[in-house]
Amino acid sequence: xxxxxxxxxxxxxxxxxxxxxxxxxxxxxxxxxxxxxxxxxxxxxxxxxxxxxxxxxxxxxxxxxxxxxxxxxxxxxxxxxxxxxxxxxxxxxxxxxxxxxxxxxxxxxxxxxxxxxxxxxxxxxxxxxxxxxxxxxxxxxxxxxxxxxxxxxxxxxxxxxxxxxxxxxxxxxxxxxxxxxxxxxxxxxxxxxxxxxxxxxxxxxxxxxxxxxxxxxxxxxxxxxxxxxxxxxxxxx
Amino acid sequence: xxxxxxxxxxxxxxxxxxxxxxxxxxxxxxxxxxxxxxxxxxxxxxxxxxxxxxxxxxxxxxxxxxxxxxxxxxxxxxxxxxxxxxxxxxxxxxxxxxxxxxxxxxxxxxxxxxxxxxxxxxxxxxxxxxxxxxxxxxxxxxxxxxxxxxxxxxxxxxxxxxxxxxxxxxxxxxxxxxxxxxxxxxxxxxxxxxxxxxxxxxxxxxxxxxxxxxxxxxxxxxxxxxxxxxxxxxxxx
DNA sequence: CCAAAAGTGTTATCTTTACACCCATGG
DNA sequence: CCATGGGTGTAAAGATAACACTTTTGG
Numbered sequence: 001x002x003x004x005x006x007x008x009x010x011x012x013x014x015x016x017x018x019x020x021x022x023x024x025x026x027x028x029x030x031x032x033x034x035x036x037x038x039x040x041x042x043x044x045x046x047x048x049x050x051x052x053x054x055x056x057x058x059x060x061x062x063x064x065x066x067x068x069x070x071x072x073x074x075x076x077x078x079x080x081x082x083x084x085x086x087x088x089x090x091x092x093x094x095x096x097x098x099x100x101x102x103x104x105x106x107x108x109x110x111x112x113x114x115x116x117x118x119x120x121x122x123x124x125x126x127x128x129x130x131x132x133x134x135x136x137x138x139x140x141x142x143x144x145x146x147x148x149x150x151x152x153x154x155x156x157x158x159x160x161x162x163x164x165x166x167x168x169x170x171x172x173x174x175x176x177x178x179x180x181x182x183x184x185x186x187x188x189x190x191x192x193x194x195x196x197x198x199x200x201x202x203x204x205x206x207x208x209x210x211x212x213x214x215x216x217x218x219x220x221x222x223x224x225x226x227x228x229x230x231x232x233x234x235x236x237x
Numbered sequence: 238x239x240x241x242x243x244x245x246x247x248x249x250x251x252x253x254x255x256x257x258x259x260x261x262x263x264x265x266x267x268x269x270x271x272x273x274x275x276x277x278x279x280x281x282x283x284x285x286x287x288x289x290x291x292x293x294x295x296x297x298x299x300x301x302x303x304x305x306x307x308x309x310x311x312x313x314x315x316x317x318x319x320x321x322x323x324x325x326x327x328x329x330x331x332x333x334x335x336x337x338x339x340x341x342x343x344x345x346x347x348x349x350x351x352x353x354x355x356x357x358x359x360x361x362x363x364x365x366x367x368x369x370x371x372x373x374x375x376x377x378x379x380x381x382x383x384x385x386x387x388x389x390x391x392x393x394x395x396x397x398x399x400x401x402x403x404x405x406x407x408x409x410x411x412x413x414x415x416x417x418x419x420x421x422x423x424x425x426x427x428x429x430x431x432x433x434x435x436x437x438x439x440x441x442x443x444x445x446x447x448x449x450x451x452x453x454x455x456x457x458x459x460x461x462x463x464x465x466x467x468x469x470x471x472x473x474x
Numbered sequence: 475c476c477a478a479a480a481g482t483g484t485t486a487t488c489t490t491t492a493c494a495c496c497c498a499t500g501g
Numbered sequence: 502c503c504a505t506g507g508g509t510g511t512a513a514a515g516a517t518a519a520c521a522c523t524t525t526t527g528g
Contacts, residue, residue: 009294012247012343057246057341061324085322085345087298104294106249108322108343175506193491195508216505217498412479430518432481453479454525 010087013107014064015052015143017083017150018073020116021167021183024132030183032133032154033116034147035072040127043092044140050147051128052107065110072128074120077112078166083150084109091142111150113166158184162203165224173211173219174198203227247324250344251301252289252380254320254387255310257353258404258420261369267420269370269391270353271384272309277364280329281377287384288365289344302347309365311357314349315403320387321346328379348387350403395421399440402461410448410456411435440464 017034024031036048051072055064062080069077087106131137133151136144158164164180165172178194198204205225210218254271261268273285288309292301299317306314324343361367368374370388373381395401401417402409415431435441442462447455 010249010292012249055247055324055343058326060326061322061343082322085298085319087292087345089295089297106292106298106345108324173507190492191506192493192508192510197490213500214506215500217507219507410480427518427520428479429481429483429520434517450527451479452527453477454481456480 010104010106012055013052013105014055014061014068015050015107015109015146016065016068016072017050017109017111017147018069018077018114019111019133019150019154020114020119020130021180022116022130030179032151032184033130034133035128035130036136036139037072038127038129039140047140048129048131048137049140050109050143052109055108061108062110065112069112069114072123073114073118074123075114075118077114079113079163080110081112082108083111083146083153086142086146088142107146109146109150111153113154113163115167115169155185162201162224162227171207171209171221171223173221174204175219177204177222247341247343249292250289250342251292251298251305252287252344252346252383253302253305253309254287254346254348254384255306255314255351256348256370256387256391257351257356257367258417259353259367267416269388269421270367271370271373272361272365272367273373273376274309275364275366276377284377285366285368285374286377287346287380289346292345298345299347302349306349306351309360310351310355311360312351312355314351316350316400317347318349319345320348320383320390323379323383325379344383346383346387348390350391350400352404352406392422399438399461399464408444408446408458408460410458412456414441414459 020033021030022033023029035051037051039045039047039049051068053064053068053071055061059067061082065080066076069075069080085106085108087104089104092105133147136147138144139147158181164177164184167180168176174195175191177198178189178191181194182189203225204222207221207223209221211221212218257270258267259270260266272288274288276282276284276286288305290301290305292298296304298319302317303313306312306317322343322345324341326341329342370384373384375381376384395418401414401421404417405413411432412428414435415426415428418431419426440462441459444458444460446458448458449455
């Protein structure tokens with residue numbers, strides 16, 4: 001009952017919403033960025049789209065997302081989670097007219113977190129460009145809604161799951177961690193209360209060392225403690 | 238970049254975990270049940286599996302889940318949400334040996350809530366049978382893990398989202414609603430506190446009428462108030 | 475008038491939030 | 502010795518949990 005027929009006009013792709021933090025060009029404040037790829041064929045030729053590709057026959061879904069990430073940024077993700085499977089019949093030709101309805105595509109979309117400083121500069125430039133996540137150009141297909149959804153999920157999840165460290169090096173201060181939360185959520189957070197909440201999660205281990213050269217009291221450095229491994233597919237609460 | 242090649246050995250299926258409440262055969266307590274379908278071909282012939290089928294070319298994903306539901310129970314779901322896309326290369330031949338690796342199948346799994354009293358008796362019997370969700374026979378493929386995941390999601394979600402009403406008729410008492418929560422979560426809940434919490438969500442509207450003939454004080458009847466419509470694909474928080 | 479559940483009230487406890495204040499360093 | 506964030510303390514406000522108590526029906 002679960003096996004499927006062979007020749008259907010439905011093809012399967014895996015796309016990935018890749019987030020990184022970098023200063024906003026105008027304000028200088030830390031903001032979310034993501035890489036897009038310029039389409040080189042119809043439909044939506046010339047427009048920007050999420051990186052991705054067809055699912056290979058011998059490839060796991062998450063592996064496909066990882067390969068896309070490697071191709072686009074030159075790195076492995078610090079965090080990777082399935083977002084949603086988008087597969088409505090009409091999603092290829094949403095509001096643009098004039099295109100013949102192409103083959104139907106079901107996209108399984110992942111979202112990932114990487115460190116901007118790790119991104120290989122070399123990969124950039126070709127057909128890949130990074131954009132401020134909240135200020136994107138018009139996107140191909142339904143990718144704008146997908147990004148919105150990924151943003152919502154990231155912002156929700158960072159409030160109840162320790163994923164912020166995925167934007168940071170292995171050792172970091174509580175101010176660093178707080179800066180990530182503030183950038184993602186676009187708020188300011190009380191340093192005192194944030195500290196207590198963060199420590200209460202029991203996911204931070206003090207390294208014992210302090211960061212030096214700060215023109216003020218040296219802040220303690222922490223490391224992220226793995227805790228229990230991921231349970232079911234992904235913890236989505 | 239998102240479009241896919243044509244002839245890959247990957248086929249797409251949609252399965253659905255359908256939940257309903259019914260008294261437990263031993264204890265008589267309300268419990269979660271779900272329908273399974275007996276497989277009539279290899280692999281896993283004769284074993285029980287989640288209802289589902291191949292995705293039709295002109296069918297939306299959620300529509301496919303609805304059609305499965307209609308076929309299996311004779312009704313439309315009161316609640317339907319995408320659970321996860323399972324697509325690991327090895328998931329067909331998990332731990333059973335002796336089967337040639339069949340075509341690879343990616344399953345997009347939905348979960349649904351229905352009212353047991355609405356289920357058409359007729360549909361039952363054929364190859365469909367209902368089981369206590371926490372006490373299932375061995376299942377085909379990776380369906381046991383999928384059900385576990387669906388159960389976890391339902392139990393998590395009922396605590397912070399008003400979905401319990403999907404098990405109830407349009408008019409119900411707070412005791413009814415509490416009984417649903419207790420059955421799903423397998424606990425007892427304080428009636429006084431439950432009442433306040435439920436009313437605090439602002440999703441319940443009193444009908445003005447009371448249920449009569451109870452051998453005690455007649456409880457007020459409520460109706461579920463839709464509230465804001467579903468935002469992004471599905472609210473997964 | 476008794477049992478049983480509906481519904482309201484009250485208090486203790488825990489969590490969240492705001493903000494005062496001391497600490498340690500570089501300049 | 503001063504500016505700057507690091508780090509601790511604390512009290513008000515809000516949410517949660519436990520449970521006493523009053524209400525309204527059927528038998």
